[in-house]
Amino acid sequence: AQSVTQLGSHVSVSEGALVLLRCNYSSSVPPYLFWYVQYPNQGLQLLLKYTSAATLVKGINGFEAEFKKSETSFHLTKPSAHMSDAAEYFCAVSDTGNQFYFGTGTSLTVIP
Amino acid sequence: DAGVTQSPTHLIKTRGQQVTLRCSPKSGHDTVSWYQQALGQGPQFIFQYYEEEERQRGNFPDRFSGHQFPNYSSELNVNALLLGDSALYLCASSRQGLYEQYFGPGTRLTVT
Numbered sequence: 001a002q003s004v005t006q007l008g009s010h011v012s013v014s015e016g017a018l019v020l021l022r023c024n025y026s027s028s029v030p031p032y033l034f035w036y037v038q039y040p041n042q043g044l045q046l047l048l049k050y051t052s053a054a055t056l057v058k059g060i061n062g063f064e065a066e067f068k069k070s071e072t073s074f075h076l077t078k079p080s081a082h083m084s085d086a087a088e089y090f091c092a093v094s095d096t097g098n099q100f101y102f103g104t105g106t107s108l109t110v111i112p
Numbered sequence: 113d114a115g116v117t118q119s120p121t122h123l124i125k126t127r128g129q130q131v132t133l134r135c136s137p138k139s140g141h142d143t144v145s146w147y148q149q150a151l152g153q154g155p156q157f158i159f160q161y162y163e164e165e166e167r168q169r170g171n172f173p174d175r176f177s178g179h180q181f182p183n184y185s186s187e188l189n190v191n192a193l194l195l196g197d198s199a200l201y202l203c204a205s206s207r208q209g210l211y212e213q214y215f216g217p218g219t220r221l222t223v224t
Contacts, residue, residue, distance in 0.1 A: 004154075032211045043116070043202055043215035044155070051211050090154050097211035098145070098168050100204075102154030 002027045004091050006103035014111045019063075019078040021106045023091035026072065033074040034092040034100070035065055044090065050074060061085070086110045114139065116205050116216035124222045125193050133188040133219045137205030143167075144186040145213060146178060147202040155202055161186050162208060190221075198223045 007022040025031055032051050036044040048059025055067040065076045074091060091103045117136045125131050137144050143162045147155035157170035161180035175191045184205075190197055200220050204213035 034212070036215070041217075043217040044204075046212055046214065049212050092154075094211065097206070097209075098143075098160050099157045099170065100145075100147075100155075100213060101157070102147075104154050105152075 002031065002093050002095060002101045004093050004101055004103035006089075006091055006106050008106055009104065010107045010109070012109040012111060013081045015083055016080050019076070019081045019085065019108065021076040021089050021091075021108065023065075023074045023076065023103060024072055025074060025091070025093045027093055027095055029095045032094045032097055033065075033067060034094070035059065035063070035074075035076050036090045036092060036102075038088040038090065038105075040087075047076070047089075081108075081110045083110050083112060116203055116214055118201075118203050118216040118219050120219060121217070122220045122222075124224060126224055127193055127195060129193050130189065130191045131193060131221060133190075133201050133203075133221070134185065135188070135203030135205075135216060136185045137203075138214050141205035141207050141214070142184050143206045143208050144180060144184065145204045145206070146186070146188045147204065148172075148197075149200040149202055149218070151199070158188070193223045195223050197221065 003026045005024045035047040050067045058064045092100045094100045145160040146158040149155045159169040164180045180186045200218045202218045203216045206213045
C-alpha cells in the first residue's frame with residue numbers, strides 16, 4: 001500500500017523567505033513522486049516530478065524537491081517566496097503511474 | 113493546445129438522482145483518470161480508463177461508473193446520489209507509459 005503524509009496543513013512565510021513544504025511517503029516499491037499546486041476553484045497543476053532519475057528535481061516557478069530514500073521524504077522548497085505562491089500544495093505518490101495517492105495538502109500563506 | 117476540459121463547471125442535484133460528468137483529455141493523451149476531492153482534502157482516485165476499458169479502480173462503490181469513448185473522452189456517472197457525494201470531481205489525462213497526469217479544472221457537484 002502507498003500513502004503520503006504532508007506535515008503541516010498550514011504554512012505561513014514572509015515574502016522573500018524560504019518555503020519548505022514537507023512530504024513523507026510510504027511505498028513498497030520505488031515510487032514516482034509528484035508535487036501539484038492548486039489555486040482556488042481550479043484544478044491541479046504539476047509543479048515537478050521524480051521518476052528515478054536525478055534525486056534533486058527542479059520544477060516550475062523556482063520550486064525544487066529532493067528525493068531522499070533513506071528518509072522516505074520528498075520535501076518541496078523555494079528559496080524566496082512570492083505573493084503569487086499562495087495556494088494549496090499536494091504531494092502525490094504512484095508506483096505504476098496509474099493510480100496516484102495524494103496527501104491532504106498544505107495551504108501556503110505568504111505574508112507581505 | 114487545449115488542456116484537459118471538463119463539463120459542466122457546477123452542478124446541483126438532489127439526493128437519489130443520477131449525474132453524468134464529462135471530460136476531454138489533453139491532445140495526444142489516451143488515458144483518463146477520475147478523482148473525487150472533498151472540501152479540505154486531497155484528491156481520491158476513483159478509476160482509470162484506457163483503451164475504453166476500466167483499468168484500475170479505487171475504493172469507491174459500484175454507484176460510480178464510467179466510460180471512455182474512441183476519441184479518448186470520458187464520462188463519470190454517479191447513481192443514487194448521497195449528500196456525501198458533494199465534492200469537486202477532477203479528471204486527469206495522461207499518455208500511456210508516461211508518469212504524469214494533467215488535471216482539468218473540475219466539476220463542482222453539490223447534492224442537496
